[in-house]
Amino acid sequence: MPDDATNELPTTMRAAQVHALTGIDGIRLDDIAVPSPGAGEVLIRVENVGLSLADLIVAQGRYQSIPDLPFTIGMDLAGVVAAVGPGVRRTAVGDRVAATLHYGAAAEYAVAPETMTFPLPASTELAAAAAVPVNYLTAHFALHVRAQLRAGETVLVHGAAGGVGSAATQVARSLGARTIAVVSSDEKARFAEAHGADTTVRVDGFKDAVLEATDGRGVDVVVDVVGEAVILDSLRVLAPFGRHLVLGFAQGEPPSVKVNRLLLRNIDVRGVGWTGYVEADPENAWRQWDELYPMLESGGIAPAVGARYPLERIADALAEIQGRTSLGKIVLDVRG
Ligand SMILES: NC(=O)c1ccc[n+]([C@@H]2O[C@H](COP(=O)([O-])OP(=O)(O)OC[C@H]3O[C@@H](n4cnc5c(N)ncnc54)[C@H](OP(=O)(O)O)[C@@H]3O)[C@@H](O)[C@H]2O)c1
Structure with a gap:
């Protein structure tokens, strides 16, 4: 089945799912259904995921809010918009974007609120973009x-x-x-x-x-x-x-x-x-992005990407963070 941002979507996808709140060993790669965007949401064909200490804290069950098990881990991502839900105002299919979620990013497709989805300058590579949002x-x-x-x-x-x-x-x-x-x-x-x-x-x-x-x-x-x-x-x-x-x-x-x-x-x-800050007014993030975008475009900010791993090695990536040896943001390549 074609798997392209602008073509027919697949029905299933690979996702790194948390099955137990025991840390890294509670995560495994599963095939699950591709989600659909609801009102005000966009579906993103994920290319890269940016991991952080907060993801590890989620996997350990120590984050402020944890969804029911199993759930897909991952906060920051970059990719291409594959579909949009009703009421989406400034994001279109085919846009290159970065986004941030509480969880759900470490998969081949992810749904994000449009307010947490941000356009990228043409010069910003998706792997670098995944290191930006949070x-x-x-x-x-x-x-x-x-x-x-x-x-x-x-x-x-x-x-x-x-x-x-x-x-x-x-x-x-x-x-x-x-x-x-x-x-x-x-x-x-x-x-x-x-x-x-x-x-x-x-x-x-x-x-x-x-x-x-x-x-x-x-x-x-x-x-x-x-x-x-x-x-x-x-x-x-x-x-x-x-x-x-x-x-x-x-x-x-x-x-x-x-x-x-x-x-x-x-x-x-x-x-x-x-x-x-963004819960008080979700559009605060867009206001911030309007100020960050020119910095990103000019190279004034150049995301610090450390190691890169394929999605299936998410455990090794999180182990680096756990061991305090990671540099910058660790980025996962979702599609090999
Ligand atoms: N307040 C907010 O809105 C907000 C938003 C995002 C993240 N955060 C929080 O910010 C913190 C840092 O996140 P991050 O993604 O930047 O993490 P990170 O990439 O792992 O960096 C954390 C740094 O802290 C230092 N550190 C000192 N003691 C450490 C220890 N025992 N374990 C690990 N690192 C230690 C390390 O530097 P050295 O080895 O050089 O000392 C490490 O590079 C997390 O607690 C995260 O939850 C807060």
């Missing part, structure tokens, strides 16, 4: 909306060789800021430098290194995806009126902060929850 929309929300970053400010990025971290580094630079990347290895330092970091420092002893790199002044904004292990020294290197952005907890439980630290030095700790 990471860059989150980085843009964090730096532009929550931190109100200004050109000339300095941003410290934790986990800077990771998915969100590399996106934050590039978005900060595109907004005119200087970036200091915190990483745990030489390889990650090279990766962060190749993807936009002005300066790299090691996570061990990063406080002194940051103060030295800023002539004792400190930084204006901290992007924190790590949590407990770094928050105290991060607050210590914030300059007056600095903003510490809480994005995630890659290491440990959410930490506590003594609020006298904030008062004494006129600094803020700000939560960054992109999901809540």
Whole structure:
């Protein structure tokens, strides 16, 4: 049966499904029915899937919302629109798009709300595009909306060789800021430098290194995806009126902060929850994309793709993330 975005659709497809919330070993490749788009939804012929730590957290059953078993894993994808549901306004069959879902991306076809489906510049390859949605929309929300970053400010990025971290580094630079990347290895330092970091420092002893790199002044904004292990020294290197952005907890439980630290030095700790931002108004994501699109088109942001795996090796891809060795965003090639 023809399997082309603009031709007749197949009835079944391969999908990476979670059968038990036990982590990587609970996932297996199944043949399931190709879904149909409902009102306001589009069906995408998936070419690439971008994996992240959040996918692993879903597979472990630790994410905030988990669907009934079995379900198809995967959040970020890129491909070509194969069909549209009623009420779809600005997306057409044949469009090259990226999209983000809570789950359902790691399959040959996926249904996405149109509000979470984004057009791509002709110059952006689909494999790179699959690394964009959640990471860059989150980085843009964090730096532009929550931190109100200004050109000339300095941003410290934790986990800077990771998915969100590399996106934050590039978005900060595109907004005119200087970036200091915190990483745990030489390889990650090279990766962060190749993807936009002005300066790299090691996570061990990063406080002194940051103060030295800023002539004792400190930084204006901290992007924190790590949590407990770094928050105290991060607050210590914030300059007056600095903003510490809480994005995630890659290491440990959410930490506590003594609020006298904030008062004494006129600094803020700000939560960054992109999901809540787009749930409040789903068109917020399109407004953000309108700002990210020219950055993507000009090469100002160039998605940091690390390793690539075929769909059937999703377990190996997630094992890299679990082992803390992944660089940037790991991308799956869905069609070999
Ligand atoms: N708030 C939001 O709206 C939002 C949106 C998207 C994602 N997130 C969250 O952001 C966090 C990072 O996601 P990501 O996709 O960027 O992950 P990632 O690609 O795996 O990067 C996380 C980085 O954190 C560092 N890290 C420190 N301790 C770690 C540990 N014990 N295990 C793993 N990594 C550790 C690692 O850098 P080093 O080895 O160099 O230290 C790693 O590169 C996740 O918690 C995710 O849920 C939040």
